[in-house]
Amino acid sequence: MDALRGYGELGLGSRLKRVSEYMMKETQLVYNHFNVDFDPYLFPIFNIIANKKGVTNSEIQNSLQFTQPAITQAINKLNDKGLIIYTLDKSDKRKKIISLSDKGYRTLDILKPIWKTIDKVIKEYTLESSSSLIEHLNILENKLNAKSFSSTIINNIKMDTTTANFEIISFDKQYAKDFYELNVEWLKAFFYVEAYDEEVLSKPDHYIINKGGHIFFAKLNDQIVGTVALMPIGKEGVFELTKMGVSPKHRGHKIGQKLMQHCINFAKVNSMPKLIIYSNKKLENAIYIYRKYGFIEIPVEENCPYIRCDIKMELVF
Template sequence: MDALQGFGELGLGSRLKRISEHLMKEGQLIYDHFEIDFDPYLFPVFKLISQKDGITNTEIFNAVGLTQPAVTQSIHKLTKKGLIELIDDDSDKRRKIIHLSPKGKTLLKQLQPIWKSIDSVIKSFGMETSSSLISHLNSFEHKLKTHSFSKSVIKSLGNRHHSIQISTFQNSEAEKTAFYDLNEEWLRTFFYVEPFDEEVLSNPDKYIIDKGGHIFFTKLNGEIVGTVALMPLPKQNTFELTKMAVSPKHRGQKIGQQLMQYCLDFAKNLGLPNLILYSSRKLENAIYIYRKYGFVEIPVEPDCHYKRCDIKMEIVF
């Protein structure tokens, strides 16, 4: 017996809270499935900002009806993730005008088809007519219990990575250009291009291939949409999993995970004892994926060649 359901109208507030928490949890499963670093609780504020050509904190508060601390917290988290920019108001320097950042605009493109599917699935779950709000909630919660909401959304989006092929570096100009462009775009979106990055990206033969390393590409219907490299680290007697990047319009299709698994299988077949990678704790979703595949944190050496690096990870085969 569902106690809250038995309380009838008296349990309405608690039931709505339970449904909300369930949908937030399922929403996070959807974003995680498509490798998208987004918090469902940030949706109303992020969505509103994306619809406006500049908006203030107060305007967000009045529009969404959340508490001021909740709005402030959302803005702080979105700023920390680099998804929004706060710009001084020309007419009043005390005010900040909030816009999506370039990174936020890229993320928005990834989120829109997912939001469309979420909207469609919720509508299908709530199609039945009822004589009262409580009976409608009974029907809606029954759907949530008997049909996985997250799996329904993922299924409705279909297999978004069909026709994916992974190939090795053939030293063509097209591959060199793709290797540079994909990584350069990714670095500028999340960080900046460091001198060491520029050297490696401009000279993949010198720093990777000629030293016994490997570069791989993912192709979707013949178009290069992702890349990754295994770069030799002679001083550490191992390879670095590095320079993984996916085209902005194809992120969220698990291409990165396919590249990751391919590299792990390739390394095992070579008989390598381990692989290491360097990253930044800023990339929370990426760190989660690395841990999922078996990487564990190890100390970062003082002379690490990446300024942005504050975490080093290793997987032992």
């Protein structure tokens, strides 16, 4: 049992300290992985110096509201690492101006993409809504315990370095097997394969392509890592955004969102009146993303083709 959780609001300070220490430790693992000689505790002061392009000790303190000893200690560490230089203020020789050294600027260039990824991962980890700070801490710590913070950042950075080889392509019969396997894997992970799923997935050309539908694939380094379909329904030019699946090892890199944006752009260009999504409310993150892209909930019809469906959404153009 987690004793700190049992303390409720009384343990808030200790909970925040624990989360802070964990994230600092994990961030250090990221720096070590990429051979960057940097300490996560130095980030706020190093970043202030980089942004100000010349700042005094007092200005750093006013900006961050840190104690003077903490600032002095960090500045000394930055100096020991050769990341900063001192110059005298031209108008007041008693003042020392702190700036990044050449090594500091080189280090900054290396750190920027890492910080960008850290920022993105933290946003993903803290995306859930909650009614109190304690509840939000519970959700955050559950995610941190379920999936290593450092490995998530490292994997995201590795993905970011390969985006030049990422593309979304249209259906080709050679990828029919990928379409089937990606969707079946997803269905088995969250639900089960219904008879209707099996029929459509086994014959995508018959049920989707030959009826005027479209299937797209996310291709990364010549490997199919995701797919989605726009399947025509009814006789009014309406399409169902469906059969979206992403390879398990490539999830968490917004490939699904890229596929969705591609479908929305495609629908607009081709003057489709609206897109329909059938889903299940237990897929909270997916529902959140659908709403983020403008889909709104509408009633589910009695003859819905999916047994698992308990929510229907539409995006009208």
